Amino acid sequence: MTTPLLQIDTSQVSSRGALTEIIQETTALTRRLFVQLKRRPSTLIAGVLQPLIWLILFGALFSKAPEGLLPGGMSYGRFLGAGVIVFTAFSGALNAGLPVMFDREFGFLNRLLVAPLRSRSSIVFASVIFITTLSLVQSLAIMVTAALLGYGWPGAGGLLLVLFTLLLLVFAVTALSLGLAFALPGHIELIAVIFVANLPLLFASTALAPLSFMPVWMGWLAALNPLTFAIEPIRAAYAGPLDLSLVLLDAPYGSVTGQTCLLVLTGLTVGLFLLIRPLLNRKLS
Amino acid sequence: MSLIVLDHLEKSYGTIPALRDLSLQVPEGCLYGLLGPNGAGKTTTLRILATLLAPDLGDVRIAGLDALKDQRDIRRLIGYVAQEVAIDKILTGRELLELQGDLYHLRPKQRNQRIDELIEMLGMDPWIDRRCGTYSGGMRRRLDLAAGLLHRPQLLILDEPTVGLDIESRAVIWNVLRDLRDQGTTVLLSTHYLEEVEALADRMAIIDAGTVIAEGTPNELKKRLGGDRVTLRVREFSNEQEAETIRDLLQPLDGVQNIVINRSQGHSLNLVVDGEAVLPRLRLCLEEAGLPVFALAQSKPSLDDVYLQATGRTLMDAELAIAGQRDPKQERKQAMR
Known part of the structure; x- marks a missing residue:
């Protein structure tokens, strides 16, 4: 007896190309994350509120710092602005892994894995698109507020540089967070790591104080901290005309130009994605 | 296929x-x-x-x-x-x-x-x-x-x-x-x-x-098991001794395969029998012994019986x-x- 076994109903299942299918999957998964955000906007609001409080309180704390203490005679508020913008994007992106972790724990990921996804990278793409948009929106909100507080606004070219730098940082941190979301056993552990990583990385960077203020060992830390490589170009973009070949950082190991900062961030992003790829492949296979 | x-x-x-x-x-x-x-x-x-x-x-x-x-x-x-x-x-x-x-x-x-x-x-x-x-x-x-x-x-x-x-x-x-x-x-x-x-x-x-x-x-499995199930009592609650007496009486009868005393149900007797034809013989045998039937329920084997037979529990x-x-x-x- 011969039975037509593999009778996939072609009127139901489209025979469209791989790219169209990947776009359909990714769009649907991304839409889900945005619907969640719309109905539960507390993460969005908290993500703007926290850096805003930093900006206002920390800015006020050191507002009477003597003129000329900071490089270029900058006011502390202006100095802090760049740091807080980067901190906003950084802590936003650090949360990228949380929705994925909850999907793992509640079994929703299994629902996705039973479906004939054209590429399981769609799950990762959706997270990256979502968290990038979210972090950039939060950062822009902080930039606008900072401008209203009188801490300046980068020019058009400067704005592009700011966004590009933030994008690189957000990609890198998202990769890290997604990697953690698949490597750690549960959301408690993930939240603990996020909690521990957040503030020390901020302190050990040039967000709150310049390198010249720090003891040597901390200067080393700050000069190796990825956040610093994002903060310095943004601070330069706020300070005036753009020149990426200028030295932005007198690190203990040598002078770092704007170009070097961006190169380091690019390298970090690529490196982290390569690093988590085998992990994602294993967990999603 | x-x-x-x-x-x-x-x-x-x-x-x-x-x-x-x-x-x-x-x-x-x-x-x-x-x-x-x-x-x-x-x-x-x-x-x-x-x-x-x-x-x-x-x-x-x-x-x-x-x-x-x-x-x-x-x-x-x-x-x-x-x-x-x-x-x-x-x-x-x-x-x-x-x-x-x-x-x-x-x-x-x-x-x-x-x-x-x-x-x-x-x-x-x-x-x-x-x-x-x-x-x-x-x-x-x-x-x-x-x-x-x-x-x-x-x-x-x-x-x-x-x-x-x-x-x-x-x-x-x-x-x-x-x-x-x-x-x-x-x-x-x-x-x-x-x-x-x-x-x-x-x-x-x-x-x-x-x-x-x-x-x-499901029917095959039940049929393969064979026999009908009969639950029998001579009074609402018998004592163990009486139940054992009945078991010994009925066990030798033609067509009775197996008898279990169910202690949790007032010492009622669970029998596996070959078919309905056995039932009149059961009644007669008990009446002759002065223990007329109080209640008798007959059923086909259930899937639970199939499970019991296959696994012993x-x-x-x-x-x-x-x-x-x-x-x-x-x-x-x-x-x-």
Whole structure:
């Protein structure tokens, strides 16, 4: 007896190309994350509120710092602005892994894995698109507020540089967070790591104080901290005309130009994605 | 022709074996029941079929495809309704179905048509646009069934589809499953409810300790067991001595296969007899001994008897025994990616 076994109903299942299918999957998964955000906007609001409080309180704390203490005679508020913008994007992106972790724990990921996804990278793409948009929106909100507080606004070219730098940082941190979301056993552990990583990385960077203020060992830390490589170009973009070949950082190991900062961030992003790829492949296979 | 062929499957979680040399064939177009106590390996078997899990050893073929290699084709072919319903509480039921439709690459127009069809079929209209977080267990199950049916799968796999459900939801789900079978879909479901297999299944397998111990149609299995069941009392509550006397009286009679004294039911006697013809002889024998029959109930063997015969214990006892051995933490870890 011969039975037509593999009778996939072609009127139901489209025979469209791989790219169209990947776009359909990714769009649907991304839409889900945005619907969640719309109905539960507390993460969005908290993500703007926290850096805003930093900006206002920390800015006020050191507002009477003597003129000329900071490089270029900058006011502390202006100095802090760049740091807080980067901190906003950084802590936003650090949360990228949380929705994925909850999907793992509640079994929703299994629902996705039973479906004939054209590429399981769609799950990762959706997270990256979502968290990038979210972090950039939060950062822009902080930039606008900072401008209203009188801490300046980068020019058009400067704005592009700011966004590009933030994008690189957000990609890198998202990769890290997604990697953690698949490597750690549960959301408690993930939240603990996020909690521990957040503030020390901020302190050990040039967000709150310049390198010249720090003891040597901390200067080393700050000069190796990825956040610093994002903060310095943004601070330069706020300070005036753009020149990426200028030295932005007198690190203990040598002078770092704007170009070097961006190169380091690019390298970090690529490196982290390569690093988590085998992990994602294993967990999603 | 078999749609599913499982060949000598072995699977362990750490040192705990879940499947031991499990082989099974499910014919195309039938409603197939997998009966067994919790922890017998039903879920593991279904997860392997759904491509969520790979066996340590053995072959899995669905519609001639190798489930370990042609995973994407298999996923198109099957609908899988898991035991623990994973639903995004923030989305509405309709949004969840739309998401699911996109993951199966349905075109938007067909997707929405199909969703409307399923809403009608499963009676979800009053609540489908409410958020899933507000749903009862029965609503979630129906929604999950709809999600599994969106792409019109050739094979529908359901893991304990009616556990803990209200009667209405259970009836809805049973009817949908029967209709699907009538329209040519192969349906494979696991359950530890005897009456569910009895009500639904064309064929069934009993699974115990990770292996198949009996297979056939429910009637075949009962017939193979043979004999009628008789419950007999000479008064409301007999004492043990009287029950033993009766047993000794009846045991030598022609056509009486086996007698068990049921202590928990007032020392009533449970007999296995060859057929109805034996009953008048029983009555006569007891009357002659001055112990006329007070109550006598006769029944055909049930699936519980089949289970008892195959494993030497009742389904209920098996569940209790296994419940103590399970490691929920390990199982949760296994289900998590």
